[in-house]
Amino acid sequence: MVTPLRFLDFFAGVGLAELGLGRTWDCVWANDSDPKKKAIHDANVDGSRYLLRDVDAVRVEDLATPVDMAWASFPCQDLSLAGWRRGLSATRSGTFWAFHRLMRELHGQGRRPPLIVIENVTGLLYGPDFAGLCEALAALDMQFGALVMDARHFLPQSRPRVFIVAVDASVNVDAYSRPLPGASDWVPRSLIRAWQSLPDETRESWRWWNVPTPAAAVQSVSDLIEDIPTNVAWHSLEETARLLDLMSATNLDKIELARSAEGRSIGFLYRRTRKVGQRAEVRFDGIAGCLRTTYGGSSRQTVVIVEDGQVRSRLLSPREAARLMGVPDSFTLPANYNDGYKAMGDGVAVPVVDWLSTHLLTPLARAARRDLAARLG
Secondary structure, three states, X not given: OOOXXXXXXXXXXXXXXXXXXHHHEEEEEEEEOOHHHHHHHHOOOOOXXXXXXXXXXXXXXXXXXXXXXXXXXXXXXXXXXXXXXXXXXXXXXXXXXXXXXXXXXXXXXXXXXXEEEEXXXXXXXXXXXXXXXXXXXXXXXXXXXXXXXXXXXXXXXXXXXXXXXXXXXXXXXXXXXXXXXXXXXXXXXXXXXXXXXXXXXXXXXXXXXXXXXXXXXXXXXXXXXXXXXXXXXXXXXXXXXXXXXXEOHHHHHHHHHHHHOOOEEEEEEEEEEEOOEEEEEEEOOOOEOOOOOOHHHOOOOEEEEEEOOEEEEEEOOHHHHHHXXXXXXXOOOOOOHHHHHHHHHOOOOHHHHHHHHHXXXXXXXXXHHHHHHHHOO
């Protein structure tokens, strides 16, 4: 029997990274400061290992070691457009440095996990923060690289996220990397530009991870939408009309095209603040917009269903949000709408984590174990 790999889950939220890593990995310690998220986590898995505490107050003595990996999905608000990209020096996204302090102290004690994964929004690639983060990993004697993985390759949701994967510098990673980025869905121009901005010394520790793109078809969004939505009601005719009034001519044309189509058309609507005021924008391409929480003024996503010429609208239900994150219906959600929606909007897409683990994290962790065992004789 293969021994499960052990990991620490920082900024764990409701445990979606753990869900994605699956049975190959054993979460031996988790941490977050939000009691509502912990309650959702504990309703689904054993909560005894979950430390409810601000990461600034966590000490190395609190951590369960030895482990194979530390996962950190630190808060993204200050790296997003909604957060005006204040960066890693701001209060919320600046919690990365508290996490790094713990890794640095473990490194000094010879207990630093051989694998570290950092997940965040693509705003991380802009400005000096990315270079600072990479330099911080290099200071831990690690080699590292990044991938921008969009959930739309797995789910009907547009959700690009940066995954920085760092492994101990002594591990041979030739089998899992390539000398140049090449053509890849996971390496957009923004990532190449961020890499080019790194100092030469830091770039020496960079690795272009070799992770394939899935070939399987993505599940239809119509399979994820509830016929009888849970925990949410349909808008009144007046409210739907008000949303239509907020649309530009381009977006109203999309509505009219859906009216003329046979069968049922499912769209997703966001309210945006533009120079002319608040606007409603809709898409009918079978892909939901990125799920967001309401931090920084982002609106909750609205479902628009057009059938037999009739237009209906309502908020996306928490269960639908969970499905768009790849979370099974067996996962228990809270009764409160906002708590359930926020739990999903703040999370990581489960099948993305599964894919990354299968094709990179698990092989790297096992390679690190073998190398350590060989060094110890």
